[in-house]
Amino acid sequence: METTIKTQTLRERAIPIVGACIGIFIFYTSFFGTFETLIQRSLFVALIVILGVMLHPLGHGAKWRPLGLFVDLLIVLAVLTGVGYILVNFETIMNDLPFAEQIDVWIGGLALIGILELSRRCASPVFPILVSIALAYAYFGEYISGAMGHRGFDMYYLTEVIYLSDRGMWGMLVNIASTTLASFILFGSFLLHTGAGQTFLDMSSRISGSSVGGAAKIATIASGLFGSISGSSVANVATTGNFTIPLMKRLKYPSAFSGAVEAMASTGGQLAPPIMGTAAFVMAELVGVNYWAIITIAFIPAVLLYFGIFNTVHLISKKSDFGKVDDSELPDWRESLVWHRITPIVCAFGGIILGVINGYSINMTACLGIIGNVGAFIICSLLQKAPLGSIVEKLKAALIDGGKGVVVVGILLVAAQVFVAMVNLTGVGVTITNIILDFANGDVLMIAILMAVVCLIAGMGLPTSAAYVLVSAVFAPALIQQGFAPVTVHLFVLYYAALSVITPPVCISVFVAAAISQDPWHKVAGYTLRLGGTAYLLPLLFLFNPGLLLEGSMSSIIMIVVFTVLQVMALSSLMAAYPVTSHKYSWLFWLIPAAAMFSPLLWVKAAAAATVIMMVYVSNQNLSKNQGLTPSH
Numbered sequence: 267m268e269t270t271i272k273t274q275t276l277r278e279r280a281i282p283i284v285g286a287c288i289g290i291f292i293f294y295t296s297f298f299g300t301f302e303t304l305i306q307r308s309l310f311v312a313l314i315v316i317l318g319v320m321l322h323p324l325g326h327g328a329k330w331r332p333l334g335l336f337v338d339l340l341i342v343l344a345v346l347t348g349v350g351y352i353l354v355n356f357e358t359i360m361n362d363l364p365f366a367e368q369i370d371v372w373i374g375g376l377a378l379i380g381i382l383e384l385s386r387r388c389a390s391p392v393f394p395i396l397v398s399i400a401l402a403y404a405y406f407g408e409y410i411s412g413a414m415g416h417r418g419f420d421m422y423y424l425t426e427v428i429y430l431s432d433r434g435m436w437g438m439l440v441n442i443a444s445t446t447l448a449s450f451i452l453f454g455s456f457l458l459h460t461g462a463g464q465t466f467l468d469m470s471s472r473i474s475g476s477s478v479g480g481a482a483k484i485a486t487i488a489s490g491l492f493g494s495i496s497g498s499s500v501a502n503v504a505t506t507g508n509f510t511i512p513l514m515k516r517l518k519y520p521s522a523f524s525g526a527v528e529a530m531a532s533t534g535g536q537l538a539p540p541i542m543g544t545a546a547f548v549m550a551e552l553v554g555v556n557y558w559a560i561i562t563i564a565f566i567p568a569v570l571l572y573f574g575i576f577n578t579v580h581l582i583s584k585k586s587d588f589g590k591v592d593d594s595e596l597p598d599w600r601e602s603l604v605w606h607r608i609t610p611i612v613c614a615f616g617g618i619i620l621g622v623i624n625g626y627s628i629n630m631t632a633c634l635g636i637i638g639n640v641g642a643f644i645i646c647s648l649l650q651k652a653p654l655g656s657i658v659e660k661l662k663a664a665l666i667d668g669g670k671g672v673v674v675v676g677i678l679l680v681a682a683q684v685f686v687a688m689v690n691l692t693g694v695g696v697t698i699t700n701i702i703l704d705f706a707n708g709d710v711l712m713i714a715i716l717m718a719v720v721c722l723i724a725g726m727g728l729p730t731s732a733a734y735v736l737v738s739a740v741f742a743p744a745l746i747q748q749g750f751a752p753v754t755v756h757l758f759v760l761y762y763a764a765l766s767v768i769t770p771p772v773c774i775s776v777f778v779a780a781a782i783s784q785d786p787w788h789k790v791a792g793y794t795l796r797l798g799g800t801a802y803l804l805p806l807l808f809l810f811n812p813g814l815l816l817e818g819s820m821s822s823i824i825m826i827v828v829f830t831v832l833q834v835m836a837l838s839s840l841m842a843a844y845p846v847t848s849h850k851y852s853w854l855f856w857l858i859p860a861a862a863m864f865s866p867l868l869w870v871k872a873a874a875a876a877t878v879i880m881m882v883y884v885s886n887q888n889l890s891k892n893q894g895l896t897p898s899h
Contacts, residue, residue: 277320281670284317286662288669289452296449296633304356307436310444312349314676315384316342321673322387341380348377348429352436359430366425374429378684381435385681388674389728390772396724396736397681400688407692413701416692427687437683438551439735443676446547446557447731449632451675453614454541455668456636458492459660460610460643466491467509468602475591479583481517482524484591485510486531486576493535499730499767502532503778511782517589523582525783526793529768529775530575534801536730536764538568540618545731545760547628548679552738553752557628563815564757566827567808574800574834581842582796606646614639678732689739699744710748714809717741718762718802725766726773733763745809754808754815761805768794799841800834807833810866829863829871832878836860839885846885855881 291313300306319342325334351373358364366374382394401424403410408418419427428434467488474483488506493499507528514524536542539561546564550557582588617638621631640661647657689695706712720741725733738759745755767775770791779794780787808814813826840856859881862874 277323281317281320282662282666284313284320285666285669288313288317288672289455289665292448292452292668292672293633293636295445296452296629300445300629302356303432303441304352304360304436307432307440307444308349308352308356310448310676311381311435311440311680312346314673315345315380317669318384318388318673318677321670322384324387337383341383344373344376344380348373348435360432363426364430366422366430370430371421371425374425374435378428378435381677381680381684384677388677389732392726393678393681393728393732397685397688400685403694404688404692413697414694416694419691427691428684433690434684434687435680437687439548439679439683439686440676442547442551443672443679446550446628446632447675447679448672449629450541450547451671452665452668453632453635453639455671456639456661456664457611457614459664459667460639461607462611462614463492463505465602465607465611467506468597471591471596472599472602475596476593477580477590479519479579479588480591481510481514482519482527482579482583482588483576485514485524485527486572486579489528489531490535490538490572493532494538494541499529499533499536499764499775500778502535503528503775503782506532507779507782511779513591513595515783517591519588520793521783521785522780522789523793525776525779525785525790526797527579528782529773529779529790529794530797530801531572533764533768533775533798534568534571534575536767537564537571537761539564542760545734545763548731548735549753549756549760552735553756555753558622560753560757563753566814566816567757567761567804570807570814570830570834571801571804573831574804574838575797577835577838578797578799578842581839581844585842585844606650609646610639610643613642675729675731678729679735682732682735685736686739695740695743698740699747702741702744703747710745713744713748714758714806717745717759718805721759721762722766722769725763726769726771728763728766730760730764730767733766734760737763750809751812751817754812757815758805758809761801765798765801768798770795796841800837803837804834829875832875833860833863835882836863836874836878839881844885845888846881847888 291310295301295306301309319338323331323334324337325331328334351370352359355364382397385397386394404419404424405421406418407416410416432438467484470484470487470491474480474487477483485506488510489502492506493502507525511524511528514527515521536545539546542561542564546557546560549555550560553560614635615638617634617636618631620638621634626634643661644657702713702716706716717737721733721737724737728736734756738756742752742755742759745758746752767773768791770776770788773787773791773794776791776794777787780790783790807830811826811830812818813823814830816823836856837860840853840860843853844856846852846855859874859877862877863871865871865874
């Protein structure tokens with residue numbers, strides 16, 4: 267027993283040390299430049315595996331923990347041996363493309379098993395199972411008949427691809443994780459720890475707290491702001507939800523509704539620039555498009571997404587007469603926007619803007635943001651006479667949490683890269699594309715719907731970035747072959763991969779929100795699907811209306827944006843069951859213009875838009891005359 271306590275204490279003490287080492291590694295390589303390709307990626311993998319084992323120990327708290335500790339040590343030993351071998355032989359591997367030998371198969375195989383086991387602990391068993399199926403498919407391909415069969419690859423060739431090249435465990439996705447993605451996660455950590463988190467919450471409270479359904483709107487805005495920099499819907503729910511959900515419940519909002527608002531708004535953060543759940547960096551690499559171009563075209567869809575959420579929340583709150591937040595509970599504007607709180611945030615984004623203007627790399631740009639943020643924070647804190655120890659502690663916590671923040675997504679992207687390598691090696695992506703095209707018989711809408719369903723299923727239980735990589739590798743070519751721009755298709759896939767975290771039955775964000783709101787998860791899920799109803803249709807809208815992604819003339823872009831705003835209003839009113847007249851089921855009338863606006867005919871869209879405007883006016887007039895109306899839920 268004493269040995270167990272001592273081991274746990276040692277682990278707990280080592281976690282911040284290793285976390286800080288990863289943070290320093292990220293900052294150093296962002297500012298001074300990365301190491302040689304294989305050195306950069308393998309060192310990063312070694313660091314995140316060590317910390318991953320510490321953060322997710324096998325059998326923690328169980329009687330069989332000693333066995334779990336032994337397995338943890340084996341994983342670390344296997345991965346460190348694999349990394350050491352790469353570090354010693356990286357020049358040979360990159361220059362001579364060596365053939366794999368028996369020792370390479372064992373070292374690479376054991377390292378991969380360690381990565382897959384950690385991915386199971388970090389996400390769910392689904393992820394390593396999918397990667398294992400891809401590996402088995404590559405090995406046993408010659409025994410599969412029909413269109414899915416292929417010539418098969420022996421263990422030695424698979425080792426050369428997975429371990430002794432930059433296509434597998436040390437591939438492109440790992441490069442993104444160790445550079446651009448990691449630098450922005452570190453940037454977000456410093457931003458939140460130097461006061462941006464509380465400032466975002468205070469600003470959200472002041473903007474919307476005094477309106478109808480104010481507490482729910484606070485959750486919507488704050489979670490959107492948090493999500494735009496943190497990149498994790500579950501982390502958003504856990505962070506802002508511990509404040510917003512109890513606030514909503516205290517004002518007599520239904521518990522399930524309170525949890526759903528937080529879950530949906532936090533999920534939207536995965537799709538909000540600049541970080542977009544860290545998937546923006548992965549997408550930029552996969553599509554071959556500049557990162558800044560990705561976040562530019564994603565801006566209008568993100569605004570429409572949050573407009574739909576906000577409007578649904580507003581209408582449900584108005585219909586149900588949910589209360590406002592009392593002025594005594596709202597922070598003062600002067601305190602929220604006081605100079606020493608705002609300056610670090612302004613300087614952080616000033617550093618980002620400076621990097622963009624000067625054409626620096628993405629990770630260098632993030633580094634300048636960190637420097638601006640930290641420098642301003644230190645100066646402002648000293649001018650406010652804050653204790654030096656307090657300043658150091660906050661910066662240390664930011665560095666450690668930044669290091670911790672890359673572990674899960676880093677490990678999953680290592681495993682995802684192996685999956686992508688197998689897809690490319692076997693050509694299964696092309697095969698599945700042909701099968702889908704034959705099944706849909708050229709029906710583009712059917713292909714899009716099939717892809718949406720697959721994304722929602724494949725993404726269940728997985729972080730957004732990992733789900734996006736898996737689905738885009740296999741299914742994106744089917745839509746691209748129909749003439750859609752690759753960046754449009756990949757954004758389409760990303761939206762449904764993100765929405766999988768609120769889609770039953772495996773809806774992780776909903777589970778966390780339900781735990782905080784103390785309501786059955788299925789009730790929270792029901793409200794979440796209503797609040798996110800427009801989000802599920804939005805990818806189809808921008809897929810068939812590229813003006814929403816800033817394609818086309820200015821006049822055509824403005825016209826389609828106006829039409830889509832009105833369509834989102836109709837859809838959110840439908841999801842809110844907002845009555846048009848005093849009749850109990852009059853809310854169903856919203857379905858008519860919402861559906862009509864999917865028409866490709868301009869005059870139909872215009873007529874539907876005019877109908878929405880008229881219905882909004884009539885419904886508001888009706889509700890003001892019938893304050894006693896019992897809402898339909």
